[in-house]
Structures are given as structure tokens and as C-alpha cells.
Amino acid sequence: MAMLRNKVCGFAAPRSAVLAGFLGLAACLGYGQAVNSCLDCHSTMPAPLGVTSDKFSQDIHAQKGLTCTSCHGGDASSYDPTVAMGSKAGFKGKIDRRQIPDLCGSCHSNPNLMRQYDPSLRTDQLAEYHTSVHGKRLVAGDTKVAVCIDCHSVHDIRPPSDPRSTVNPVNVATTCSRCHADANYMKQYGIPTDQFARYNTSVHHDALAVRGDLSAPTCTTCHGNHGAVPPGVDKVQNVCANCHVFQAQMYAKSTHSKVFQEKGLPGCVVCHTNHGIHMPSDAMLSTGPGGVCMRCHAPGDHCDRARASILANLTQLDATIKQADDALRLAESSGMEVSEARLSQDQARDALTKARVTIHSFQAALVDQDIQVGMKIAAANLKAGKDAMIERNHRRIGLGLCLIAIAIMLVGLWLYIRKLES
Amino acid sequence: MCADYIAQPRTTRRHAIEIFLGGGVLASLASFLYPVLRFLVPPPVVDLGGDEVVAAKVGDLKPNSGEIFRFGSRPGLLILESDGTYRALSATCTHLGCTVQYRSDLRQIWCPCHNGIYDLSGRNISGPPPRPLDAFDVHLRGDQVVVSRKREA
Amino acid sequence: MFAALYRWLDERLHLDGLIAPLRHKTVPTHRLSYWYFFGGITLFLFIVQVLTGILLLLYYRPSANEAFESVQYIVTRVQFGWLIRSIHSWSANLMIFTAFVHMFSVLFLKAYRKPREMTWVSGVLLLFLVMGFGFSGYLLPWNKLAFFATTVGTQMAGQVPVIGQPMMVFLRGGPQVTGATLTRFFGFHVAVLPGLVVVLLAIHLFLVQRQGMSVPPKVEAAWTANPSLRREMRFFPNFLLRELMAWYVAIGTLGALAALFPWNLGVKAEPFASAPAGIKPEWYFLFMYQTLKLIPSKVWIVDGEVLGILGCSLAGLFWLLLPFFESDKPARTRTWITGLGVFALVYVIVMSVYGYVAQ
Numbered sequence: 001m002a003m004l005r006n007k008v009c010g011f012a013a014p015r016s017a018v019l020a021g022f023l024g025l026a027a028c029l030g031y032g033q034a035v036n037s038c039l040d041c042h043s044t045m046p047a048p049l050g051v052t053s054d055k056f057s058q059d060i061h062a063q064k065g066l067t068c069t070s071c072h073g074g075d076a077s078s079y080d081p082t083v084a085m086g087s088k089a090g091f092k093g094k095i096d097r098r099q100i101p102d103l104c105g106s107c108h109s110n111p112n113l114m115r116q117y118d119p120s121l122r123t124d125q126l127a128e129y130h131t132s133v134h135g136k137r138l139v140a141g142d143t144k145v146a147v148c149i150d151c152h153s154v155h156d157i158r159p160p161s162d163p164r165s166t167v168n169p170v171n172v173a174t175t176c177s178r179c180h181a182d183a184n185y186m187k188q189y190g191i192p193t194d195q196f197a198r199y200n201t202s203v204h205h206d207a208l209a210v211r212g213d214l215s216a217p218t219c220t221t222c223h224g225n226h227g228a229v230p231p232g233v234d235k236v237q238n239v240c241a242n243c244h245v246f247q248a249q250m251y252a253k254s255t256h257s258k259v260f261q262e263k264g265l266p267g268c269v270v271c272h273t274n275h276g277i278h279m280p281s282d283a284m285l286s287t288g289p290g291g292v293c294m295r296c297h298a299p300g301d302h303c304d305r306a307r308a309s310i311l312a313n314l315t316q317l318d319a320t321i322k323q324a325d326d327a328l329r330l331a332e333s334s335g336m337e338v339s340e341a342r343l344s345q346d347q348a349r350d351a352l353t354k355a356r357v358t359i360h361s362f363q364a365a366l367v368d369q370d371i372q373v374g375m376k377i378a379a380a381n382l383k384a385g386k387d388a389m390i391e392r393n394h395r396r397i398g399l400g401l402c403l404i405a406i407a408i409m410l411v412g413l414w415l416y417i418r419k420l421e422s
Numbered sequence: 423m424c425a426d427y428i429a430q431p432r433t434t435r436r437h438a439i440e441i442f443l444g445g446g447v448l449a450s451l452a453s454f455l456y457p458v459l460r461f462l463v464p465p466p467v468v469d470l471g472g473d474e475v476v477a478a479k480v481g482d483l484k485p486n487s488g489e490i491f492r493f494g495s496r497p498g499l500l501i502l503e504s505d506g507t508y509r510a511l512s513a514t515c516t517h518l519g520c521t522v523q524y525r526s527d528l529r530q531i532w533c534p535c536h537n538g539i540y541d542l543s544g545r546n547i548s549g550p551p552p553r554p555l556d557a558f559d560v561h562l563r564g565d566q567v568v569v570s571r572k573r574e575a
Numbered sequence: 576m577f578a579a580l581y582r583w584l585d586e587r588l589h590l591d592g593l594i595a596p597l598r599h600k601t602v603p604t605h606r607l608s609y610w611y612f613f614g615g616i617t618l619f620l621f622i623v624q625v626l627t628g629i630l631l632l633l634y635y636r637p638s639a640n641e642a643f644e645s646v647q648y649i650v651t652r653v654q655f656g657w658l659i660r661s662i663h664s665w666s667a668n669l670m671i672f673t674a675f676v677h678m679f680s681v682l683f684l685k686a687y688r689k690p691r692e693m694t695w696v697s698g699v700l701l702l703f704l705v706m707g708f709g710f711s712g713y714l715l716p717w718n719k720l721a722f723f724a725t726t727v728g729t730q731m732a733g734q735v736p737v738i739g740q741p742m743m744v745f746l747r748g749g750p751q752v753t754g755a756t757l758t759r760f761f762g763f764h765v766a767v768l769p770g771l772v773v774v775l776l777a778i779h780l781f782l783v784q785r786q787g788m789s790v791p792p793k794v795e796a797a798w799t800a801n802p803s804l805r806r807e808m809r810f811f812p813n814f815l816l817r818e819l820m821a822w823y824v825a826i827g828t829l830g831a832l833a834a835l836f837p838w839n840l841g842v843k844a845e846p847f848a849s850a851p852a853g854i855k856p857e858w859y860f861l862f863m864y865q866t867l868k869l870i871p872s873k874v875w876i877v878d879g880e881v882l883g884i885l886g887c888s889l890a891g892l893f894w895l896l897l898p899f900f901e902s903d904k905p906a907r908t909r910t911w912i913t914g915l916g917v918f919a920l921v922y923v924i925v926m927s928v929y930g931y932v933a934q
Contacts, residue, residue, distance in 0.1 A: 213517070215536075215550035243550070245537045335661075335837025337651030339495055346497070350521055353535070395657075399834040402453040406827040409446030413820045415439045420813060450823065457655035461630055465652045473640055494644075 037079045038068040051155045058156045064117055071095070071103060098138060100147040101129055128227035135227075144185070151175050151225075167225070170209055172218040173199055195219075198276030217243070236274075237267035244268075250361035282318070285311040285359070306364040313364075313371040314355060320378040321348050327385025334392050341384035348377040474570035477510060480562065488524025488531075491569070497521055498558065498569060499531065501542065510558040510569040511544045517551045531555065600787070600810035605794045610680035611814075612821045614783070617677050619822045620670035621772070623829065624708075627663040628765065635715070637761035639754030642717035643843040650840060661833035669829065671709055671859045674702055675923075682897075682916040685909060686789035692898035694786070697779040699895045704772050706859060711764040713857055717757060718841030723854045725760075726752045731867065734884045753846060792909070861930030862923045863887050868933075894919075 036053075043052045056062050061070065069076050073090035075083055085091045095103055105126035107113055114121050129135040134145040151167055158165035166175045177196035179185055186193050199205050199219070207216035222239045223230055231239045237257070241248030251257055251268070260267055266274075271284065271292040283290040285307055287299070297303045324345060328338045351374030358367045475498075477491040483502040490497050490513055499513040501524050511531070515522050520535035530547075531540040538549035545554045558569045584590055602611060634653060636645040649656035678698060681687055687695035714725045729752065733743030748755035790798070798805045808814050856864050867883040874882050893900075901908045 213550065213552070215517075215552075243536055246534070335650075335657065335839075337647070339651075340492065343492055343495060343497065346521065353520070395834050399830055402450075402830050403827050405446065405449030405453045406823050408442055409450045409823055410820055412439060412442030412444075412446040413816055413823070416443055417813065417816050417820075419435070419439060420816075454826070457658050458630065460654035461656060461659055462633070463654065465654065467652055 036067055036076050037084050038072075038074065038076050040079070042068075055156045058158065060157055060159055097143045097147055100149060101126055101135070101138070104148045125226040128224070132224070132226065132228045144179075146179065150179070169214050169216075169218050170212075172220050172225075173205070176219045195275040198273075202275065202277045203279045204277060215243075233264055233266040234261055236269050240268045246357050247360040250358060254360065254362045256362055280356070282311060282314050282356075285314070306362070309364045310359060310367050313368055314352070317348075317352050317355065317371050317374045317378065320375060320382065321345065321352065324348070324378050324382035324385060327382055327389070331385050331388035331392070334389065336388035336392055338384060338388050341381040344377055344381050344384075348374050348381065350374075351377060474568055476566045477560075477569040478567045480565045480567060482567075486526045486529070488526075490521065490523075493558070493569060499524060499555075500560070500567065500569065501531075503529075503542070508560040508562075508567060509542055510560045511540075512556040512558070514555075515551055516546065516553040516555065517549075522555070597784075597811055600784070601807040602788050602810050602814045603790045603794075604806040604808050605790065607684060607791060607794070610684060611788060612818060613673055613677040613680055615818045616821055616825055617670055617673045618776075618780075619825055620666050620673060621705075621776075623666045623826070624663065624670060625769070627659050627666065630659050631663060632765065637715070637758050639717060639757055639844075639846075642715060642757060643840075646716045647840055657837060658830075658833050661836075661838045662829050664838040665832040665836075666829055667709055667712060668858070669825070671705060674705055675859075678702060679916065679920055683913065684789070684791045685913075686791075687898045688789075688792075688901055688909075689898070691782070691786060691789055694779060694782045695898050696895060697775050697782065699897075701772065701775050701779060703891070704768055704775065708764065708768050708772075709857060709859060711760040711768065714757060714760045715764065716841065717844050719844050719848075719851065720841055720854070722752060722844035722846065723850045724856050725756065726850070727854055728856055728860070729756075731880070731884060734878075734880045735888065736881060736885070739884075751846075855930065858927060858931065862926035865926045865930035865933065868930075 039051065039053045039056060042049060044050075051068075056068075067076055068074070069089075071092075072095070073092045074085050075089035075091075078084045083089065085093070108121075109123050109126045111123045114123050129148075130139070134147070137145045138147065153166045158168075160167045160169075162168060163170065165171065173196060181193050181196040183193045204217050207213045208218055220228070237248055237251060247268075257267070259265075260270060272280065281290065284292050287294050293303070293307045297307070324341075328341055328345070331338045332342075351370055355367050355370035355374065358370050361367070475491070475493050477493075477498065477500045478489060483489055483500065485502055485506065486504045488499055488501040491500050492498070493512075497513040499511050499522060501509045501511075503509065513521050513523075515533040515535065515538055517533065517536060517538050520533055522531050522533045522538075522540065525532045528539070529542070531542065531544070532538070533540075533549070533551065536550050538551040539547055540551065540555050541547050543554075544557045546552065557572065559572055561568045561570070581590070602608070631649065634645060634649045634656070636642060646660065649660055651657075653659075681695065681698070710725075710728060714721045729743050729746050732746060733739045735742065744750060746756075746759070747753075748759040855861065866887070867880060870879040870883045872879045897912065901912065
């Protein structure tokens, strides 16, 4: 470089030409990389001021062409801090928490603007937020509540469909738990902080996080996301009904629905709890541990008798299905073919599942109808298994006869040989 | 040889040998031949191979109705649409494995467990099911409705 | 009636010339002559295989899509299909077992010695062919176990230097085990191997008929010293009737095994699924398989498996040519070969058991 400078020293025109050429080359090499003085400095700073370009490049806003100045203002082309972070360039600095929703909303609530980027994105998040517990408390001055960046993260915001996003269904519960499971943080609000722990033991968590079924519910499914409010006590069954349609329909027509509503009891939650919902079992109908009916009903009354009848029927069908399974397994291991009956067992199990749904009508007669369908099928399969074993025994009798014939032949041969050789 | 045989007097001992030998030969050969002969007769249910099955007879299904049939070790759903088209699909819901059914009122396939809905091509259009149902080919052979797995291209 | 038929045929074919030697054929009887039955039993089991195999052929379909279902059809829908199929599977195993017994009895009774070297060679070749029958037939039901056992087995064949890879591709009908392998193995099992076995069997039986039964050297020596000690039995009908009794016992055993311990169908093969843990070949290959497993992966500069395969092949070749290692001083090599035979028998048994119980 020094050599070049010396060489071109005396020639003004060639020098500026070369300089222009060099800048042009640099511009070509730097094509597509706008100068971002914010990142250049802040990527080397420690937290809380540090944001690396690696991190920011993951942000969907960065990928759509927005930069630091889009939210924070300022001048990203200058390396002079007084210019880059000057009020003349509109620098906002760290955004105050109470202003974050409005800042995000300045784009995200503008349908005309958002249409340019993704026409199918909703633009009512801010309006919903204002109806939520978080939104209302924020307006009242509580800065501890969640604002946009608490859930969506900041500087590396990913779309919810991205599995790494903090608001991807699989991660939502963890995101909510950051505040709602922190007993100290939540002390002043007087609400429980065990929801996350309970949810993690639940069958919904198992479906979502373990089996990967993205249709399974997480916090936001029942509570809403932007308009997060716990469902009203009288509205709980509406929420559950979105997936558990038949149970809800039967429940709505049942005696329990009216009574619970009158007494202000939270519908489904009364028997099934809310966050730590476990796989229901027939034990819930029993009078022992896990039984829910006797919490309200008196032993010996009409309801207790109905309960006992339903439980007895379910247990009988379950036992018959198991009996048939055992018989079929025995037949199979003895070499008999029973695949047709095995397939039919699925139908029997479906009938049992249906009967367990019908419990929510709280009418023993209706449950019995479904049970009888299942009993017929299971009984037929049990018979098939037993018939297969009878056929197996026939084979052994046939074998016995054949062996007798062979024994007679052997005796005959032996006698004949003896006679020949005497 | 036969003449010589009849001429000699039969002793009890020889009689015993004849009974055992003759009876043994007959009995043992019968017990070998009987299964073989039965084996040779084709069974009433003809083996069409693992790829196809007779799902129903023409006339079994009314228009706009469906029926479960067995395909290998899994259930299948045979549908006769109102315009006379037959459709056959796997009847195992892709969500949690329940058996789906045809809803003549919706003219769609419905899973009673969690309200999943598929269209008649098997595409999952509503509810939890994550994947479509496998579709099968249907042909009419005489008065039989034969369902077979889709031929790979 | 039989006499009239015989006379009719004799007028045209001069049967007397053929039948007469058979009428005069004798079988020596001594303490160890019960071992003579095992050749015939093996032959009978082979006939059972051919007959049940032909019956199965009426319903079996040799394509990857349909093989498993067709066997399932035979076992569940065809009348007595379960019986024919289980007899076929049991008889296969029993035949290999009796073939081994027959071979070892010939070895220890020294029947391989001059002038019966060719009988031994044709017999050992028959054993290889019979094990080929077992290997090819095992795949035909197209279940998971068979699929992976075939993959492992052909993989080992591929380890032979130089010719291994082409041989493996030839066996598999391609680089992997697929439906093409099934069709090919079916062709081997019902056409190629039966053809070869029939030819070798004809040679083997002709040699036995022509040369008569061998007598163990000690007995031979005793009889030479004192000819009055010689005991013989007429082949027809005495020996044959006894052989017939053995055959009846064999068929009874097969029927009992088929009815009491029916052969499993297994689970249909899925070529793209991963192999289940602990795949093992059938019991008659276990001793070789276990030997290969025990060889370290590298011996000096040679790959362990290659060394193992070569070793097995050399052992096989040596076994084939065993009679030619008997020198002019029979007594010493005889003891030596007996010792080798005992070692081989013990080795096969121990390694098979080890292979069976090992994880």
C-alpha cells in the first residue's frame, strides 16, 4: 500500500482514479452489507448492552430488512456516538416497558403495513392485549407484568412455527413459567405458582412435548395468548369443548351442568382439575382413592347406585376384553390363526372408549348401551379364541390317531421281520 | 402268487401279523393321504395375494354410505357415494389410531374420538389429524368390489 | 396279480438282470450296524421335503409383496396347510441333523476309507447342498428374522477375498437383499439345488449299491481272522423292512413335532427397518457364526472376518478331501483322523450351544 501511494503521489488524477476504483471495489465486495454501526459496537459489549450480529441475524425482523434503527431510532451509518445515538437522529435508547406494546403495535396493528410482509398475519394482537390481565395491569402502572418482548424475546424473535421460538406451542409453557412459576416474583399477586409443575405431569403435556402432537393444549390454548385471561368459572367447559366435543355435549345435557353452574363450580375442572390433568381412569368412579363422585354424593343415594352400576359395567367390559386378549394370545402361541378376532378386539376397545365418554351424560342406561355393544364383540372374540384352542385339541387328537396307526404298522413290521428270520 | 397264498393253512400267528401289517399299512397310509388330499382342494376363500381383498359385494352398500372392511391386519373404509363412485381408504385415524367412519350427513369422513375430519380423498381438513388417510384403488370384478393397494408409479 | 405284472414287464425289460443283484445284496451285522440306518433316514427326510415342498408350491408366491401373506394363507386357510408347512420346516432341520449324524458315523466307523473315497466326497458335497437348501428355504416366508439372517449370511460370503463381492451380488441378485433375492433364492431352492442334489444323490446311492456297506476296520480284521464270525442280513427284505420301521418312526416324529410345536410365521419383513438386536442364523450355521464372532477384528494385518471365512473355507475343503489324507500307514493316520473327528464333533456341539445361548 505504501509503495502504491508513493508511486501515485505525483499524479493527482490517477490517484483519485485509483482511490475511486478502490472504493468501488470495496463497495462491490461489501454489496448487500449495509453499514450497521450499532451492531459493530454493540456486538462487542457485554450484557445488557450486547447484541451480536449472529443473534440478530436469527431475528425475523432482520431477515425482512429491518434493523436496530427501525425500533430504537438513531443513525446506523455513523460511528460517531453523538451522531449515531443523537436525538437529531431520533434515538430512543432502551424502550421503556410501558411503551413496548405500542411500539410493536405501531407496525403490527397496521394492516396496510403488515400486508406488505405477510397478508395472513393477524393485526389485532395489541387490541387483545389491552383486554388481558397483563395489558390492564400495565396501563395501571405495574411494570412487572408481561409485555411483548417477555414472551416473544427480543433481538432474536422467531416466528411461532419455528421450533426454537419461545412462543412455539412446545415452548409456550416454559415461557409462561418464567414468571408464573416464580413464587417470589408472583408473591404480591396472590395466585398459585404451581401450574407449570402440575401441567408437566399432565396428559396434555405428554401429548404435546413427548408425543409431538401439536394439536394438544398448552397455556395459551385455554387462556388465550395476547388476551390472556383465565376462563371464567362458568366458561371452562366451553374451552374444553373445543377438543372434547362429545364429553362436552353430553355434559351440557346432563344434570351436573345446571347444578355446577348454579353453585358456581368450574365445570370439567371439578372432577378433572385444570393444570395437572391426568389420564382419567375407572378409579374416578370408585369410592376409594381417586374417586370423585363421593366428594358430593351421599353413599346409598340414587346417584351412588348409578355410579356403582356404571363402574361395574365398565369393569366387566374391560375384564372381558382382557380375557379375550389372553385367549387369543394363547391360541396364537399354540400356532392357531386368530388375526380376524384380534382386529375385532380393536372394535371392542373402541366401544369401551365410547362408553367412557358416555359417562359424561351421567345416565347409567346410556353407558350400558355402549357397554353391551362392546360386550357382544368381546364375547365373540373370546369364543373365537376358545374355538381356536378346541381346534388345536382336535389336531392333537388327529395326531394321536395317526400315531396309533403308525404304532400298529411298527408292530406289524416287527412281527413280520421276526417271522421272516425265525 | 395269490393261489399259493390261499392254499397254505393260516395260523393264528400269521393272522395276527396280517392284521397288524395290513391294518397298519391301511391306517397309516390313510392318515398320510387324507391331509394331503384335503390340502389339494382350494379353500373357499381364494387367496388374492396380500395386495387386494374383496371388500364387499355390489349391492351391499346403499348410495351415500360407508362400511368398514378388513384389509390385511388393519381396517379399511369403503364408501359408496351418491353418484355411484366407490372409494376406499385406510380407516385408522392418523391422530391417535381410532377407527374413522363415514358421515352421510356431512359427506365426509369423521373420527369420533377427537372430531377429526377428512375429505373423501383422505385429506385431513379439520381437527387434530396430522396426516391424510391412505387411499386405496377400487375395482369392480363381476359382482365383487375389490380393493387393492395403490400401484406405485 | 403282482406276478402277472412282473412277468409283463420282465418280457420287455429283462428285469431279472437288474433285480437279481438286489436280491442277493447283503448288509453286514455287527455291534455298530445300527448306524447304517441314518443314511436311509436322511434320504427319507429328503423325500418328505420334496413331497411337502411340491404341495407348498401349489400355494406359495415368491414375490416380496405376497410371500409372507401366501404362507399365512397356507397356514390359516388351506386345509391341513399348517401340517404340511410345519412338517416341511421340521423335516428340514431333522434332515440336516441326521445328515450330520450320518456323516460323523461314517467318519468314526471309517467307512470313508479306500475304496469308498468318492462316496465320502459326494456325501460332503451333498451336505453343503443340503445346507444351501436350508439357507435358501429360510428366506422364503419373507419374515423379519429370515430377512436379516440372509443379509448377515450373504454379507459374510462377501468377505471372501477377490471373488467375495461378485459372489455376494450373485447370491443377492443385487447389492442388497430385496425381492430380487427372494425370487433368486426361490429358483435355487426349487430348481437348481434339487437338480444338483438328484445328480449327486444318484452317484452316492449308486456307489453304495455297487460297493456294498463298509465294515469298521476292527470288525473287518476279526472277521478276516475268523470267517465263521461273519454275520450278514439280506438287504431285501430284512434290512429294508427295518429301514421302513425307522422311516415310520421318523414320520411319526415329524407329525408330532408339527402338531405340538407348530412352526412360527414371524412378522413380515420390512426392508427399510433397522435390524432387531441379536440376529442369529439357524442352528446348523451357529458353530461357524460363533467362531467368526470370536475372532478379533484384526489379526496381525489381516481383517478378522476375512481370516475367519478363509479358515472356514479351508476347513471345509480339508473335510471334503479327508479320505485322501489317509497315508499308506493307515493305523497312525486313522487314529489321527479319529481324533480330528472327535475334536470336530465336540467343537460343532460346543460352538452351537454357545452360539445359541450367547447374546
